[in-house]
Amino acid sequence: MYAQLVETGAKRVKSLDEMSPEERAFQEKIDAEVKIEPKNWMPEGYRKTLVRQISQHAHSEVVGMLPEGNWVTRAPTLKRKLQLMAKIQDEAGHGLYLYSAMETLGADRDEEIEKLHQGKAKYSSIFNYPTLNWADMGAVGWLVDGAAIVNQVVLQRTSYGPYSRAMIRICKEESFHQRQGYQILLDMMREGTEEQKQMVQDAINRLWWPALMMFGPHDDESPNSQQSMAWKIKRKSNDELRQMFIDQTVPQLEYLGCTAPDPDLKWNEETGHYDFGEINWQEFYDVLKGNGPCNRERIKTRKNAIDEGAWVREAAVAYAKKQKQRAEAA
C-alpha cells in the first residue's frame, strides 16, 4: 500500500440518478467490471484521483529506494548485496512503470515529481522511518513489501486498465522481495548469533506499527474511500486490508520466533481473526504532515539528485539536438 489518504474531491458518492448520462454510462461500465482505458471518457474527479494515487505510488517506489540504499553499501555478503541491488533496481523500474501509467492520464512526470519535492505530494509514510540495522533489510522486505502486496493484489482488479496491468507485473516482483526479506530474518534467527537475533527483534519492534499504518486511517476516518470504492480505484477498505495483513503475518512472526510490540495482539476464536491494539494515529498524521524521523532527509536527497542532475539532463537534450541537426545536414 503505497498510497494513503488519496483525495477524491467528492463529499459523497452520487447515485446513478444524480449522474449525467456520461457519468452514468461510465459508472455502469465500472459496475460491470469493464476496464477503463486512457482514451475512454472519464469524470474529471476519477482522472484526478487516479493521478494522485498512481503518482503517490510511483513516488513511494522511488523514495523507497533510499532506506535500502542506506544499507546497500554495507550488505554483509555478496549474495545479500546482489539481492538488495536487484530489489532496488526493481523499485526504480516500478517507479518508471507507474509514472508511465500515470502519464496515460495526461499528467506530466516532471510536474508530479516537482510537487513531491515541494512537499505537495505524498508518498507512503513508511519510508520516513530510518533503517538502523541490517535486519531492517529483511523486515522491510517482509513487512513493508508484504503490506504493499496485500493492497496491490487487490489493485490488480482496479478499474483503470493501465494501473491494473502495472499492478499485475509489480505484484510478481514484490512477492519475490517479500520472500527474500523473510528469508534474511529466518536465516539470522535460525543460524545467527545472539546479536543477530537481537537485530531481528529490534527491526520488527521499530517497523511493526509503521507497517500497519501503511493501510491508512480507519474506514470511518477515511472520507475519500467511499468514492474510490465506487470507482473501483480502491477495492477493499483500509481496515479490511490491515486485518488481512495481520492475519497472514502473525503466523509468520511466530514461525520466526519473534514477537510484535503489541500486548493486545491475540487470536480471537470467535471472529477467526487476530485482535490487535490501537495504532498511534497522532504519529501517523505527524509523519504525513512531514514530521517523521526522515521526511526532510528523504525529500532533500531526492530533490538534490534531480537538481544537481539538471546539467546532465540538459547536456543529453543538447547533444540529441546536435545529433539530429547533423543527421539532417548529412
Next chain:
Amino acid sequence: MTQKEALTEYLLRLADSDMILGQRLCELCGKAPALEEEMALMNVALDLVGQARNWYEYAAELIDDGRDADKLAFRRDAHDYRNLLLTEQPNEDYAVTMGRQFFYDAWHYFTLKSLVNASDERVAAIAAKALKEVTYHLRRSSEWVKRLGDGTEESHRRMQDAVDILWRFTGELITPDETDRLMAEAGIGPDPEQLKEDWRGLVKEVLQEATLTPQPDDAWMYLGGKRGEHTEHLGFILAEMQFLQRAYPDATTW
C-alpha cells in the same frame, strides 16, 4: 611466481576491481540525475558485483585455505586488495562517474575479449558471460562521454575536467607487470601491447568524437593498485563495505 600464483593474483585483480567499482556505483543509489539512470547504474553495479563473485569463487578455490568468496571480499584489508586505482576514485559529479566508467569499461571490454579465449576454461567461461554485460556497459558509458563532452558548455567543461582528473589513474590499466606478462604467456591474459593499443585507440576515438582532449601518452601515471598500494579512498570504502563482517566476526550466516 608460479603460474598458479599469478593466476590467483590476476583473478583477485579482476574481482577486486569489479567489486570496488560496483561499490562506488552503489553509493549513488537514489542520487542519480534521472530515474532511468538510477536503473542503469544499479544494473551495471549488479553486473560488476556478480562478476566479482564469479572471480572470487574461482580465486577461493585456487587459494584453498578455507576462505570463500565472501571472506575474500569482506575480510581482506586494503593492502591485500588488488583493484585498479581508477575504480576506487570518488563519484564526484556525473562527468567523473561516467569518465571513470568509460576508462574502465574500455579496459574491461578488451581484457574480457581476450579472456574468452583463455587456455583456462573456467576463466573463459566466466569471461564469456561478463563480456556480454560489459559490451553494453561500454556502449552506454561511451555514449555518456559523448553526450557530456559535446552537450552544453557546462557539461563540456565538467567532462574535460573529469578526463584531466582521472587520466593519471589510467596508466595502470595498460602498464603490465610480471603477473600480466605471466598471464599473457600462459595464454590466459591479453597481450599487454595489444591491450594498450586497443585501449588507447578506442579512448582517443571516443574522446575526439566527444570534442575532448586526452592528456599525452607520456603523462605521469599513478600506479600501485595492482600491488596493493592504494589511494586514501580505499580504506574508507572497505570500512563501509566490510562493516558487518568486521563488527560481527562470529556470525557465520547472514
